[in-house]
Amino acid sequence: MKLAIFQPVTIILLAFLLLVVSVPTVAQRSTDWPRESPPPPLPAKEATFPHYEIRNLDNGLQVVLVKHHEQPAVNLRLMIGAGSASDPEGKSGVAALTGQLLAQGTTDLGATEIAEKVDAVGGVLDVGAGTELSFVNVLVMTDSFEFGIDFVGDIARNPSFTQAEIDRQRQQVLSGLRVSYDDPGYLAGVVFGRLVYGEHPYGMPPNGTPESVQQITRDDLQAFHNAYYAPNNALLAVVGDIDVDEAFLEVERVFGDWAQKAMPAVREMEMLQPAHRVVVVDKPGSLQTAIRVGHVALPRVSPDYQAFDVAIKILGGEGGNRLGSVLRTERSLTYSASADFVSRRFGGDFMGKTETRSAATAEVLRLMVDEVARLRGERVSPRELENAQAYLAGSFPLAIETPNAIAAQVLESLLYGLDLDDLPRYPNRINQLTVNDIQQVTQMHLQPESLSIVLVGEASAFLSDLQAAGFKDVEVMSIEDLDLESVDF
Incomplete structure (x- = not known):
């Protein structure tokens, strides 16, 4: 009688087949798993809003002072009450470009010097514009507060708008728009804005179009800054590890001589009624x-x-x-x-x-x-x-x-x-x-x-x-x- 002699490979295949037959599939086993709803959320943490004070300078600047001693830092946020909705007709993008250029040079500092000064104190600088506001934000450690308040004042009040920086920032905006125009999501958003708002300024592209950005001049930027950057059209928040009275004295020192201006008339246009x-x-x-x-x-x-x-x-x-x-x-x-x-x-x-x-x-x-x-x-x-x-x-x-x-x-x-x-x-x-x-x-x-x-x-x-x-x-x-x-x- 001859015995069947199995090769090693054959033995391995037989063992694998037995394993497959004997072990239930993942799909089969999953039906036996317990099914439970996700746990309910934890009780809401009690939130205590920090105490704040609102004071006003004689020139109309509203100042919000908030003590927050949990971190040795101070945040300075200057908000100007004009953004892309205040762009001149036919020149969308003026507010945005004005905001960008605030960090690119003042009458005393160049763009490189601004960046170096912020880095030297471990600070953060952010500038720009939204639909209804423009802003200068500076975050510094508490021991650099005096530097921070001087820095905000200089950047907001004394932009240089040099032609070289205007051209450089313009090219950055145009490059960004070229990328955005290839993005269906961006195009859908800006077209939606035009449909919903019509000719209302809210519906115009906030960064402008390639055509409008090309037409913006240095005079346009200076005119926008001169018209809207004023204490009676601004809010300043000082939040962080501060003494309120000392902080307000510093605000008075830096912004007290900022002259009021008559604001341009607000373009109040009626909103479109929804239309399919x-x-x-x-x-x-x-x-x-x-x-x-x-x-x-x-x-x-x-x-x-x-x-x-x-x-x-x-x-x-x-x-x-x-x-x-x-x-x-x-x-x-x-x-x-x-x-x-x-x-x-x-x-x-x-x-x-x-x-x-x-x-x-x-x-x-x-x-x-x-x-x-x-x-x-x-x-x-x-x-x-x-x-x-x-x-x-x-x-x-x-x-x-x-x-x-x-x-x-x-x-x-x-x-x-x-x-x-x-x-x-x-x-x-x-x-x-x-x-x-x-x-x-x-x-x-x-x-x-x-x-x-x-x-x-x-x-x-x-x-x-x-x-x-x-x-x-x-x-x-x-x-x-x-x-x-x-x-x-």
Whole structure:
């Protein structure tokens, strides 16, 4: 009788097959794993807003002084009440370029000297402009406070605007715009701004366009600075490891001789009413479509601001995000989806946004519009509201954790004329909102039938699908023909 002789390789294969048969698969075993909901959030940490004082110089400069001794540092934030919304007509980008150039030279210091002086004291310098403000921020250690206050005064009051630095910064802006114009997300955002705000200054690209930036002259920059950089159009926050009285004396020393100016008339233009438009910017070769959906919304001082902000958080923000749940978790149509609410002095906007593969564009857009309609038409669940409240109230201590963050909170309130007493009460005001409050503001301020919609991608890949998804009147424009400063955009 012959015995079967197995080669070593054969033995190994048999052993492997037995192992595969005898061990359940991962999918099989996973069905036996316990399933539990995530643990509830920890109780919100009690937040104590630091004591602050507001004093005024004779020239109109408002000074906010906040003692915060947890770190041996002082944050100085000078805020000017003019930004891109105050750009001269036809020259968007003036405020932004003016802000950039503040750190590129004063009448006494060159750009290199400014950088070296900041580095020598271990400080941080930040300059720039937003929509309604321009700023100079300096963070220094406590023993460099006198240097810091002198530094802020010099940079804000005495910019040199040398032609060489203007040309250098202009080229940096143009280079950045070239990169941005190749980004579907950037294009979708600026086109959305034009649709929502029309000719209102809020809708103009804050950094300008290649055409407008090329036209900005040294005279434009000096004129903007001379018109708006004045003590009666400024706020200064001094926050950190300071003695309030000594700090105020230093502010008087540096800014007391800053002369008041008559401010230019504010261009108060009416906000557009929400109007339904679907605009496709054709970007051939794009593998994804950037989608933006929304319309004009409330000014910052609106009594409905807080409740509407929470509603948009439920739609697509922290502590909620229905858009993310539907588009990513349930349908795997995108990596991320969100919604933002921006509110300014005269108005604001809410915007849902995502990016998806071209073939899924119509489906994703339909789902986003339906979620906006659902937020208006159906009450949010108590659990959704509680989650949003827990996040917002629970994260408030982080918003006042550093001198820089404290200064930002106080200055924003002063800029928009808000009640400063409401700052420490923020968690309580959030937690007092009810499901009825959310329903009331969504029914009053959301208009799903009047959404402005922007799609940037390869139009041929999804245009026919849009019709089938219920989007009939679609405007298509080539990326080469895109004129962001056109009056009749």
